[in-house]
Amino acid sequence: MLQQKEREPLGAAELAWSQDTVAAVKAQFEAVVVGQHRLRQTLLIGLLTGGHILLESVPGLAKTTAASALAHSVRAQFRRIQCTPDLLPSDIVGTQVYDARDAVFRTQLGPVHANVVLLDEINRSSAKTQSAMLEAMQERQTSIGGEIHPLPEPFLVLATQNPIEHEGTYQLPEAQMDRFMLKDVLDYPTPEEEAEVLARIDRGVFDAGRQPAPAASLDDVRALQDAARRVYLDPAIVRYIVGIAYVTRHAAQYIDARLASLVEFGASPRASIAFSAAARAAALLAGRDYVVPEDVKSLAHRILRHRVILGFEAVAEQVPVESVIDAAVAAVPTP
Template structure:
């Protein structure tokens, strides 16, 4: 069967499938909120990445529950989890694995690295060198690693959650554009509200957030793969597809749509990966909303998550205090919503 014919046989999820997915996603969300206070945007971003099979980049100051959120999500779906603390002396083999000589057998044996897990948290990814960062490209894109010429497949599902600290620049290495583009979404994690911070203190006193405490799995990895399959079959109307394509085109030719005053800050527009990201993420967001179809509002709601790390601004924008979100909002304002 050709790829076109195979695609044609994929049917839109039934009402029963949508209802079943909503029930499972509700269980995952409840497990998340049992450990993580607030951070609703982070929950949605992680679930969208999980359903779409894409990786998520988180940017925030330390101490905002990024690690807690990642571990809780992994526990909720009965998945293996590994955390990698990135440092300047971290080697690519420390992530992917290496071949070690066994003196007893006089042979080399392969030891797989921590990237071989369902959930991988790369903590402070911008502290690792460019060479080490590039070691993740194959894993993130191809879901495999190559050690000593031998290919090792990664477990499915596979999700990379990377964090970076925006306030410390000493001893850090800026992520290359090629790797940034591999992340489906980029979320900026904000401080909790006073009420949420008070709740965090209460949970610490009650022992809920004690070190070593865990939650019971609420879905299996097999059920998660079924959720990903349902998400991939969410219907996207040609009108919505054209809307996505037009938006991405405007990021590349901004002057004639948003004016020279703003367009002069844009260094590069988004690649076709942005269109693919919108398609995948919008399907996941629609499923989270209990729908079997994507709406233009799904696309609009994802605009910052999908484009803030793909619409690259120049030094002039940084000097003038212009943020990528301002450019993205101007682009969405210039393209009529269907």
């Protein structure tokens, strides 16, 4: 029986290099995007883990700017896909085009074949198109005309949805939302941050050709991904993660009866897997080679808000899912 080789722990030199590289990427991101510090961490965690991200916010909160800035900072190829009800799967993954001159079909790869892909307003596309995109996210490849085309590495999908517009939208099924590692909900900027946005517009910061040189390369990103996988995760932290997921599935035994009655479905094992990978990345971003309980707690909303499903009573009573998540986290002893 083959034994799996254990990953070597991070050395001091690797950790120092990771800190310097992450700091350079953060600095370039902040030079373009004002505020949105949690969004920056969310995007970097997605980049370091290869996990995809679902962003929810009203229009105009710099989602496209943030995705583009992240891609530019690491010399990655960036594509934006505007989802509409008439968008077809072939518009995303690609298709075969007939070349009349040579009387042959040629493969034309779609915009999903990029390192960072922004799916804007994913809930505007049909279920068939959503399914094709989510399949590409899961399998890391597309199939066109019977041929398999691997997606580039690293590969990160940022999908956005607008919570205030329901006309002509198709809600993502819970089973498909579960495939996103993180779901972040963005808020409006502070008055000071909004004033800084206007000042940067006046200074021409966002003009074409004004972006600085990339702070890192795709090889650096791959090295950071390898470093994140080798961040130490203590067995006590593993039990803590599994315990939180378990409580969401058996809420009536652990949290307030009224809150527990609102829960229809708890988090799947994908939540524990996401916690493990994202906590390691969060620790590396904080300059540590080990995970602490605060890393797990800080990610709880982003990992569980789209995995803990509440019933219609929660909607009627305007009980946010974050209240249930907080109760579940509080019910598990911190190691």
